Amino acid sequence: MLNIILMGPPGAGKGTHAKWLSTEWHLPHISTGDMFREAMASGSELGNKIKDIVNGGGLVSDELTCELVKERLSREDCANGYLLDGFPRTIPQAEALASFGKEIGREVNLVIDIECPSDVLIKRISGRRVCPKCGASFNVETMKPKVEGVCDYCGTPLIQRKDDNASSFAVRLENYHKSTAPLLDFYKKAGLLHSFDGTLPILNMEAELGALLKSKE
């Protein structure tokens, strides 16, 4: 059974590879960023509470985030494996996951870390356009959709995320280095960490990730 965490700085390609991995390996893709964006779009109480934090590039509180993830992982569709994207992002979140994961029978057994230098991340994020319906990502320079401004998969007009601007990105990157990067050591010590070069072409990355998952299946 594969209980996977996908890690990496904003723009490293977590979402892109998560989409492929979850389809190919039949794992539910659980993205805290997507869950928060859905809450914001629906105008729910949670959505209104977190809107300014998320759009500014800040981190939602550990308490709120952990509660949301615990509930999601408890569901039946995660019983045969899952793919967590964007969680944990802080040491307290990783500790909480270790403890409730044990409690609900969902312990992590593989951590995939996608590395990428900052200058590449900035280019990717500033050119990124996403599909608000199916979550697919494109880039106006490096990964153009077939028809400009339209999703290849579902035909929906693409949008730019509110936090994909220079100042929010700077906050996200700083949070990554300050709060999230220390987790790499945490999972390395646990013997779960596998790091990949996020600048590789997508197909090469898929081949490498596929080989790793096969060896762990």
Ligand code: ADP
């Ligand atoms: P990216 O990895 O590109 O920065 P995500 O889509 O994973 O973006 O997350 C978007 C935003 O959602 C984050 O900047 C943060 O505000 C919030 N968020 C997502 N996951 C977490 C988390 N585990 N803890 C706190 N905040 C989170």
Ligand code: ZN
């Ligand atoms: Zn789409």
